[in-house]
Amino acid sequence: MKAHSEYHQRWLRRPVSTYWWLEKPAYFAFILRESSCMFVGWFVIYLLLLVRAVLDGEVSYRQYLEWSATPGILFLNIVTLAFVLYHAVTFFQAAPQALVVRAGRKRVPPRLVLAGHYVAWIVASGLIGWVLLAGRA
Amino acid sequence: MPDRIRLQVARYRPEQESEATFDEYEVPCPKEWVVLDGLNHVKDQLDGTLSFRWSCRMGICGSCGMTVNGEPKLTCATFLSEYAPGPVRVEPLRNFPVIRDLIVDIGDFMRKLVRVQPWIVRQTERSPTQDAYRQTPDEMDEYKQFSMCINCMLCYAACPIYALDPKFIGPAAIALAQRYNLDSRDQGAPARLKVLSEHAGIWGCTFVGECTKVCPKHVDPAGAIQRYKLTAAVESIKSFVLPRGAS
Numbered sequence: 587m588k589a590h591s592e593y594h595q596r597w598l599r600r601p602v603s604t605y606w607w608l609e610k611p612a613y614f615a616f617i618l619r620e621s622s623c624m625f626v627g628w629f630v631i632y633l634l635l636l637v638r639a640v641l642d643g644e645v646s647y648r649q650y651l652e653w654s655a656t657p658g659i660l661f662l663n664i665v666t667l668a669f670v671l672y673h674a675v676t677f678f679q680a681a682p683q684a685l686v687v688r689a690g691r692k693r694v695p696p697r698l699v700l701a702g703h704y705v706a707w708i709v710a711s712g713l714i715g716w717v718l719l720a721g722r723a
Numbered sequence: 724m725p726d727r728i729r730l731q732v733a734r735y736r737p738e739q740e741s742e743a744t745f746d747e748y749e750v751p752c753p754k755e756w757v758v759l760d761g762l763n764h765v766k767d768q769l770d771g772t773l774s775f776r777w778s779c780r781m782g783i784c785g786s787c788g789m790t791v792n793g794e795p796k797l798t799c800a801t802f803l804s805e806y807a808p809g810p811v812r813v814e815p816l817r818n819f820p821v822i823r824d825l826i827v828d829i830g831d832f833m834r835k836l837v838r839v840q841p842w843i844v845r846q847t848e849r850s851p852t853q854d855a856y857r858q859t860p861d862e863m864d865e866y867k868q869f870s871m872c873i874n875c876m877l878c879y880a881a882c883p884i885y886a887l888d889p890k891f892i893g894p895a896a897i898a899l900a901q902r903y904n905l906d907s908r909d910q911g912a913p914a915r916l917k918v919l920s921e922h923a924g925i926w927g928c929t930f931v932g933e934c935t936k937v938c939p940k941h942v943d944p945a946g947a948i949q950r951y952k953l954t955a956a957v958e959s960i961k962s963f964v965l966p967r968g969a970s
Contacts, residue, residue, distance in 0.1 A: 589946075596737035596738075596741070597737075597821060597822060597828060598737070598742070598743060598820060598821035599820050599821075600734045600739075600743075600817070600821070601881075602886045602887055606883055606886065606887075607883070610793075610807060610933075611935055612931070612932070612936070613931070616883075616929075616931045616932070620929065642936070650859070661824060680932070680949070681963075682909070683932075683943065683945060683946040683949060684946065684949030684950060684952075685950075686950060691861055721956035
């Protein structure tokens with residue numbers, strides 16, 4: 587692009603700092619939200635390992651339980667749980683902005699869309715809890 | 724409330740210096756004065772060499788966007804008293820090259836804006852003697868929020884994605900594309916889809932959401948981008964599944 591005058595050749599360009607994400611709390615919250623995906627991925631791997639252990643039989647399953655109770659894995663899973671909850675909450679907060687739901691010709695208020703997500707979360711958790719408890723009984 | 728406040732104003736004089744410096748001025752601080760009033764006081768009374776853009780003084784023209792104490796703001800709508808006892812640090816908008824003092828080059832934004840065709844596109848024009856293009860209030864509500872954009876570029880200054888990847892078409896251009904896509908009189912959505920679904924279009928956005936937070940007109944560009952992602956994905960599937968494409 588040609589400059590408009592000789593002075594435009596001397597535009598001041600300010601480089602972006604590597605630590606730009608520390609400049610504002612909102613940027614830091616964004617980076618935390620993005621990195622929470624890695625922890626979601628770990629929970630998927632952890633679940634697949636459980637499925638494999640169950641398929642391999644009782645001995646393998648007991649070994650999986652013992653491995654899960656080691657301090658390192660326990661700590662990792664506690665951190666992962668915190669990040670997965672953060673991921674869910676920030677995802678829900680963002681949902682009404684991205685999702686336009688209509689009832690007839692009227693737009694459903696964003697607060698109701700947000701509430702719908704939380705209700706679905708509670709119902710799904712309740713359902714899973716019921717299946718687990720019913721299996722024990 | 725103090726009757727005076729200190730302004731720390733970024734200066735860049737390309738014929739004299741290669742880096743920005745700060746000059747400090749003390750200006751009156753009555754409760755009705757905005758940052759722009761302070762800058763005009765400096766220009767008129769203290770230092771006539773200070774350069775900055777402004778025009779309407781009422782949040783309509785979008786010219787006076789600057790960085791005030793680290794946040795992108797319209798200086799005509801930002802009261803000095805909010806920052807009492809000061810100092811108030813005034814810098815040019817971030818993510819744009821600085822031409823002089825508080826003036827940035829907006830050429831990149833203007834070129835991107837034109838690419839999304841922010842005007843009503845018609846395949847067939849009706850003659851003026853025929854019926855007007857009628858629109859119901861509900862149809863107008865579909866796009867009204869996005870039509871409030873004043874091209875002040877605060878959203879670009881707040882967007883870290885634009886800072887890191889200057890090819891990103893950016894929040895305001897996408898919101899304005901949506902303003903016309905959602906207009907019942909417009910027929911230009913397929914042409915805009917080509918531009919917006921490029922890698923540097925909507926998919927560049929990772930939903931930081933700061934564009935919406937800093938927007939002085941409550942346009943919600945972040946919402947516009949996320950909604951358009953869904954539209955673009957559906958159109959992409961349609962073009963794949965339907966034999967004659969989505970159009």
